Amino acid sequence: MSATVLGISTFVYLAAFILSLAAARSEGRGLSRAVWWAALAGLVLQSVGMALRWWESYQMGVGHAPLANFYESLVFFAWAVILLSLGAARAKASPILPFVLALAAGLMGYASFAPQVESGIKPLIPALKSNWLAIHVMTCFLGYASFVLATVVGSLGLRALEKGRDAAGLEDLFARYLSIGFIIFTIGIMTGSVWAFQAWGRYWGWDPKETWALITWLIYAAVIHERRRSGGLARRAVILALIGLASVLFTYIGVNYLPGLHSYL
């Protein structure tokens, strides 16, 4: 049941993306509003799908939050990106909606259709049976999503500035997403450290996933300092944010190809 609902939400995101392309060419605000509402409908459906999957895991006797494997992390990543973009998009940044809708539809589609992504509900191995699992994974992925949005907004804002257009709204959003992402991702790293201390007796072990999370954190710390140094939406800060985005992707996916303790995600 949850798979069906999540599948429908994927198509809603896809439809909203196509609508957003049309809205970008339209003069009126009606289509833009329709895109926002379609994205919200997709988010609500996806939330229902995730809640159903959680409930189904209890029905199977292995109950856990749907944040325990690659499939579930892809779904949550898509959910986080849409959630964080909608609040801002209604007021100021409709230009970001086509990007985030394409990303969400892509993540959901990859989770559902890629043969190497195992979508079944699996019980938790002993190392993952902890209350820290949900808070750690949620904060890390909300942080990733914020960083993705900061980079998209920063790139769009820089492009607008270079074309001589007003980019004050995007500049403000760039700062907000950076701040939110940095706070949440810091909480993600901290909760991971506390969990590692509880599971393995050390808060930091230079495991590749940990190290790449630190790399991402350091890059976005550099973006924040560079933004302050250059006084706003400067080219150098945006380039660093793009490098940060590559680091987010490597922290999430690339690092799984390195040996380590986080190979299950």
Place this chain on the structure above:
Amino acid sequence: MGHLAAFWSSLKCTVILLLSLVLLCVAGTIIPQHTVTPVAGQGLSAWFLARLTPTDLYHSLWLACLAGLLCLNLVLCMRLRIRARKQHIPAPRFGDAGEISLGTDSQAMRARILRTAPRTLRFQEKQEGSSILLFGDSEQVRRPAIFGLHASVLLIFVGMLMSAFGLDGHIELSEGQTAAQFVDAGGTIVALGFSVRCDRFRVTHYDNGMPKEYVSRLVFLENGAARAGGELRVNHPLVYQGLRFYQESYRGQLAAIITVTDGVHAWSVRVREGDELAMDDGKLRFQVVKIGEDVMHMGPALKLAFDHASGPRNLWLFQEVDRIKEAVPDLFERAPSFNPSLIEPYTFALMELTPEYTTGIGVKRDPGAPIVAVGGILMLICLLIVFMVPSLKVWVRLEERAGATTFKAAASRSGKTEAFPAAWMARIRRAGGA
């Protein structure tokens, strides 16, 4: 010298150091890493070489130098923040802001402005002839938080340094076994100061065969008396006398119950591979070399090694030796090492084999962890203040002129001039009934 100090306290320096740390960490995940321990007695140059190797970057001088330089940068930035506290009111940026008349009494107006102001603003006041200049600045709230944020990084570094003086060891215990010492990460045997016994180890599985739980039942003993105990599970460490015990690993093995008799006395003992035993007041000594469920396709057996007066001897002790002998009547002549009475005057018998678990327990003490935790909490609180409190400056000039108080205001956010906050202006008007 001034240029050098300015560089080391600059944001440019911070960005360069952060990106240098990034490059080092990236190298650490690409180049295979392993802990390099300098060999004692080889001098300072060997120590330096060991600490410069790219295969142990996380314990290298490269990382230590970068962390040290970042600390220097942080300290110098913090020093600037302390100095900045003595700042005077900056020149107002009224620009072309218009004047508004809002009542008659400038003191009442002043009180109204302060009462309705955002709570994150701290005000300074200056009398300029007949007018009052109010300057509100959220940096008074943000600056200590930025200071605390940088201090938290230093605190985390101090905690990480102290963690290097902690304990990191491992104990392997079979069910029923007791240990009074552990092996640390360098291979040194360290006394616990008490004993720990594993009464039971249990592995449970889900229906699909995946492991569900590993549980060791531990008892902590002092002078042979049990003082504490509990179930040790993954994610649920036990703490005793400042040491933290973690469920790390396990392995399954076979145990055997054997009996030995010399015709007068009889002994029964549970043995595992590798055990060295002494019986009969030390007259009989042997080692358990191997335990197998189906040795040479003749069923369960043990291989025992004896240090006999006539030289080393091995004994293959089969559980079903009588059945084998029925099939091969001259077995002991053809293979004397199969004879349970090979070592006179003793006769051995294998009673049964039972599966048994050995649990791997981590033993840790980390004096730096509480400091890192305090640093982490401080970092989080300061991050929330720094990012959630906008960098806002406001200037308000109140002037009594011709029986009315005029109000002129300006604001800047993150260094950029912007309109006086409309919501605040509405509050000021409402508070005065205007």
